[in-house]
């Protein structure tokens with residue numbers, strides 16, 4: 372990994388000056404944008420104007436932006452966005468301006484959000500209602516690292532299937548950003564966790580996070596591992612952010628009336644499913660959740676974030692920052708994430 376990072380560091384950034392139509396408040400800032408969908412080579416490091424916050428928005432000076440798989444979906448076109456588009460929706464930093472009606476934050480406050488508009492920039496906007504204050508003891512890098520993936524792990528373990536002590540949970544890609552946090556939160560709730568990972572090195576991380584058993588699913592059958600883990604019964608819940616490659620095996624790993632939380636597409640989107648399949652496989656439940664619906668109100672967002680920050684403070688939640696890249700090298704960070712070379716969180720630093 373270290374070798375790859377230094378190799379990527381030698382790749383020079385593309386500079387291209389283009390301005391968007393939004394109103395200027397001062398000179399432009401560096402950003403990562405796409406003008407067309409495609410691979411990482413479509414990411415352009417360029418200046419954009421700094422927009423003024425609209426009513427209800429804050430502007431922040433980004434100190435750290437989080438890279439998430441969703442950024443690759445927006446870049447590739449799997450998730451449609453209007454072009455040109457400034458990448459990134461997770462960041463932490465310092466408030467530099469507030470729009471009309473914002474009462475919760477003032478210039479100079481440190482905030483974090485998983486709903487930033489164009490987090491891959493030196494300055495970006497976010498709805499104040501979707502921001503949380505960053506506690507004094509938490510660095511901006513740590514806050515940016517835990518927002519999107521941490522909130523996701525929180526809602527999956529606490530609400531999509533509110534894990535209870537002794538229940539069994541299969542967590543795919545357990546050494547990834549969501550995965551490492553999800554394993555820890557599941558363990559906090561007393562669940563028994565079977566983790567899947569792509570390599571032996573990742574297996575070590577999943578075990579350290581609290582997984583009772585780990586299946587290296589690149590060479591082992593995880594459905595057989597799930598049956599062995601549960602004495603043949605099947606898992607209570609499967610958390611599957613891998614998508615296309617694991618969907619069938621995930622379904623086959625569940626106990627009757629268990630739940631598949633299919634929450635991502637790292638290997639590609641899951642094809643259409645016939646509801647009858649769920650009947651045949653044991654009256655299963657299937658949900659395809661997304662974060663926005665689990666932080667729909669400011670109160671819910673802040674309650675989840677408060678849990679995460681409290682767990683970080685008491686040492687019960689460890690946030691692994693696996694790699695940092697300068698903003699100008701975001702394309703290298705995308706390549707690393709998509710080639711399964713990363714563990715934990717990947718941060719982009721303006």
Ligand code: NDP
Nearest residue numbers: 440544547548549568569612634635636637638661662711
């Ligand atoms: P990760 O850090 O977990 O990286 C993805 C991991 O998926 C890889 O490291 C790899 O782990 C595994 N993987 C398996 N097959 C592939 C493949 N063909 N290509 C690439 N990776 C593969 O990413 P994130 O934590 O950012 O996201 C994890 C998943 O969660 C994504 O699908 C994402 O879209 C989803 N997500 C969903 C949210 C929601 O609310 N619905 C919110 C946040 C994330 P390994 O090598 O161990 O297999």
